[in-house]
Amino acid sequence: MLAVGSNGAGxxxxxxxxxxxxxxFSPRTRSDAQLIRFGEAGALVAVTGEHRGSSVAVEVTLRPxxxxxxxxNGASLRAAEELRTRLPTLVFxxxxxxxxxxxxxVRRAYFDRTLGRxxxxxxxxxxDYASTLAQRNGALRRVAAGFSPRDALEPWTGRIAELGAALxxxxxxxxxxxxxxxxxxxxxxxxxxxxxxYEGTAASPEELEARVEQDLxxxxxxxxxxxxxxxxxxxxxxxxxxxxxxxxxxxVLSLLLAEVDLLAERGSAPPLLLLDDVLSELDPERxxxxxxxxxxxxxxxxxxxxxxxxxxxxxxxxxxxxxxQAVASA
Amino acid sequence: xxxxxxxxxxxxxxxxxGVGTRTAHRLAFHLLRTPTDEALALAAALRxxxxxxxxxxxxxxxxxxxxCEICRDARRxxxxxxxxxxxxxxxxxxxxxxxxGLYHVLGGALSPLDGVDPEDLRMDDLFRRVDSNGIGEVVxxxxxxxxxxxxxxxxxxxxxxxxxxTRLASGLPVGGDLEYADEVTLGRALxxxxxx
Numbered sequence: 001m002l003a004v005g006s007n008g009a010g011x012x013x014x015x016x017x018x019x020x021x022x023x024x025f026s027p028r029t030r031s032d033a034q035l036i037r038f039g040e041a042g043a044l045v046a047v048t049g050e051h052r053g054s055s056v057a058v059e060v061t062l063r064p065x066x067x068x069x070x071x072x073n074g075a076s077l078r079a080a081e082e083l084r085t086r087l088p089t090l091v092f093x094x095x096x097x098x099x100x101x102x103x104x105x106v107r108r109a110y111f112d113r114t115l116g117r118x119x120x121x122x123x124x125x126x127x128d129y130a131s132t133l134a135q136r137n138g139a140l141r142r143v144a145a146g147f148s149p150r151d152a153l154e155p156w157t158g159r160i161a162e163l164g165a166a167l168x169x170x171x172x173x174x175x176x177x178x179x180x181x182x183x184x185x186x187x188x189x190x191x192x193x194x195x196x197x198y199e200g201t202a203a204s205p206e207e208l209e210a211r212v213e214q215d216l217x218x219x220x221x222x223x224x225x226x227x228x229x230x231x232x233x234x235x236x237x238x239x240x241x242x243x244x245x246x247x248x249x250x251x252v253l254s255l256l257l258a259e260v261d262l263l264a265e266r267g268s269a270p271p272l273l274l275l276d277d278v279l280s281e282l283d284p285e286r287x288x289x290x291x292x293x294x295x296x297x298x299x300x301x302x303x304x305x306x307x308x309x310x311x312x313x314x315x316x317x318x319x320x321x322x323x324x325q326a327v328a329s330a
Numbered sequence: 331x332x333x334x335x336x337x338x339x340x341x342x343x344x345x346x347x348g349v350g351t352r353t354a355h356r357l358a359f360h361l362l363r364t365p366t367d368e369a370l371a372l373a374a375a376l377r378x379x380x381x382x383x384x385x386x387x388x389x390x391x392x393x394x395x396x397x398c399e400i401c402r403d404a405r406r407x408x409x410x411x412x413x414x415x416x417x418x419x420x421x422x423x424x425x426x427x428x429x430x431g432l433y434h435v436l437g438g439a440l441s442p443l444d445g446v447d448p449e450d451l452r453m454d455d456l457f458r459r460v461d462s463n464g465i466g467e468v469v470x471x472x473x474x475x476x477x478x479x480x481x482x483x484x485x486x487x488x489x490x491x492x493x494x495x496t497r498l499a500s501g502l503p504v505g506g507d508l509e510y511a512d513e514v515t516l517g518r519a520l521x522x523x524x525x526x
Contacts, residue, residue, distance in 0.1 A: 085513070120513035120514075120517075121513045121514055121516060121517025121518075121520075122517070123513060123514065124514045128476065131476045132476050132479075132480065134443060135440075135441060135442050135443055135476060135477070135480065136442075138441075138442035138443040139442035141442075142442050142445070142447070147445070147447075148442065148447045149447065149448075149449065151448065152440075152442065152447040152448060154484060154487065155440055155480040155481065155483050155484035155487070156440075156442070156480055158480075158483050158484075158487065159476075159479060159480045159483055162483075
């Protein structure tokens with residue numbers, strides 16, 4: 001599907017509302033109040049469609065000052081965010097380039113979410129590690145300030161070593177799995193010899209014990225997966241710092257396509273792809289490759305562009321967006 | 331404007347867990363409408379409970395005596411000790427009628443962020459009981475969350491080699507469908523599967 005319209009017509013708005021309806025939150029902002037039209041009392045997004053051969057109907061209701069409400073096939077969900085475990089959606093927006101050019105924290109968060117999408121049982125690993133780490137850092141500060149005895153640290157050191165090792169091995173496994181698919185997708189988009197590498201090793205209880213004085217002095221834990229990074233390289237060039245804007249864009253797109261590939265390989269239903277403003281920055285050849293790759297994947301995709309000519313192939317559905325209105329034509 | 335007495339009642343009720351201002355108002359108005367003796371029965375029950383209920387000197391559970399009913403029960407197995415965070419957890423385990431050993435209530439879980447260290451829990455009492463009372467097994471039944479797991483591992487480290495230490499299994503709710511289990515619980519159950 002291609003949504004076309006002039007600047008400010010509401011193309012991104014349409015794409016964002018699809019994200020809210022399938023994931024329960026916006027890819028742009030964490031503040032739900034921002035999703036409600038200025039001056040209105042609330043917002044409602046309702047979509048119907050098909051997932052794994054059966055029909056689905058989703059309704060997400062937003063009211064300022066109230067918790068979001070989501071219904072899937074008529075049944076209320078405990079939290080709107082629960083939708084993300086039911087309906088897979090992958091999104092590209094221009095600000096997603098931070099996955100490549102941003103700091104390590106952005107990449108860790110991105111890959112940890114990918115981990116949860118590919119291995120739902122591992123979705124909580126990074127949050128578990130983070131809450132245990134927060135407790136250990138709290139203990140470090142209390143010990144340093146003399147509020148707690150030294151042995152108050154022990155259980156937390158043991159736990160972060162254990163949870164950290166599990167998280168590092170899960171992330172490493174993910175990166176090893178994702179890297180070949182990433183290389184294939186990147187190569188198709190003419191970004192050659194692309195590769196993902198996990199940077200970091202788990203900290204053993206002994207290593208954590210050995211650096212306890214340093215940790216006490218700085219009031220936080222100085223080793224472990226919360227400081228690791230994932231290198232995104234192309235032909236030995238680190239795209240995090242030396243990639244051009246165009247290469248970084250191709251890398252983000254390739255990550256997304258690699259995930260589509262892996263989801264299919266693992267027998268999951270193809271995700272919904274929401275690609276905002278991706279065409280304008282690609283040359284015609286790469287646009288054609290992207291269109292063909294998406295077709296082949298069997299995933300449903302919504303792309304946005306300012307004119308229908310931006311896509312070198314005819315979309316199955318063309319949506320003309322004007323302020324307040326979107327009209328589809330097959 | 332409400333009278334100062336009502337305001338005070340509302341303020342006191344708001345301090346209860348799970349009670350917001352609106353609920354507090356509703357409760358206060360309800361109490362004012364009920365007959366005097368009924369409303370005062372609540373006050374009396376509150377006073378009586380606060381005056382009579384205390385912690386068991388052995389296990390830390392609520393009791394009206396020096397030693398609680400479970401600890402006094404001669405039929406209980408004195409070689410097994412089940413460690414829980416709160417007295418409410420004792421009630422939950424007792425409802426199973428499966429566990430015949432004794433309990434040890436810690437009074438919480440380790441949480442530096444809330445200022446809870448080992449010395450703030452009944453840890454020393456626990457280690458003393460294990461050393462002196464011929465205990466052969468300690469069952470760790472703290473909650474399966476961040477603080478409960480750390481508390482369990484702290485105790486397990488201290489007791490290693492001194493006594494058999496076990497941890498409650500985590501897995502699927504009985505009578506539920508696999509279909510509705512969340513992925514994390516199901517994953518945990520899968521990795522902790524056993525031979526049949």
